[in-house]
Amino acid sequence: MAPSLLDLAPVVPVVVIEDASDAVPLARALVAGGLPAIEVTLRTPAGLDAIRAIAGEVPDAVVGAGTVLTPEQVTESVAAGARFLVSPGWTDVLLEAMRTSGVPFLPGVSTTSEVVALLERGVREMKFFPAQAAGGTAYLRSLAGPLPQARFCPTGGIGPANAPEYLALPNVGCVGGTWMLPDDAIADRDWARIEALARAAAGLRVSAGGTCR
Secondary structure: OOOOHHHOOOEEEEEOOOOHHHHHHHHHHHHHOOOOEEEEEOOOOOHHHHHHHHHHHOOOOEEEEEOOOOHHHHHHHHHHOOOOEEOOOOOHHHHHHHHOOOOOEEOEEOOHHHHHHHHHOOOOEEEEOOOOOOOHHHHHHHHHOOOOOOEEEEEOOOOOOOHHHHHOOOOEOOEEEOOOOOHHHHHOOOHHHHHHHHHHHHOHHHHOOOOOO
């Protein structure tokens, strides 16, 4: 059985690509730093082209599509080579499209009722978004008791200072973040800096006590 997306690395970089030509060297830097699961958001026109380029040229990357909002985007993302899908929220229509896509997916939740609704539908792995604004580690810790079967990738407001606290929770598999992708480093195409930041982020598995399971 293939490993869960939540088990590939302690951090999933959330990448916003403005220029598709940056996608391959950026992905290579992240993979070299120990972060193979890469979420490329569909927030820009370059998103699908970036996914296509990474899927075709960086075989060690597990590239996925983020900010997936419609069934059409599900279809387009998978056709471009996305190996997983992430949404900030979900509806039954979007969930069904992701479920039938043939690739793993993380629907977004921010309330207990949304978690319970997904569990009813057989979904146990979710994105918790926006993590800090929705209650942070205190909220997730409170969910672990009554809903231990749910596992999360918290994203939103997470950085190197608070990521270890999230990763130490029993119901958190990994976290999503952008701190290893500073805007100036991308603008300067400073891939060595991004690789170094990715390596530090990958090391959070150790500092969190190895609890990114």
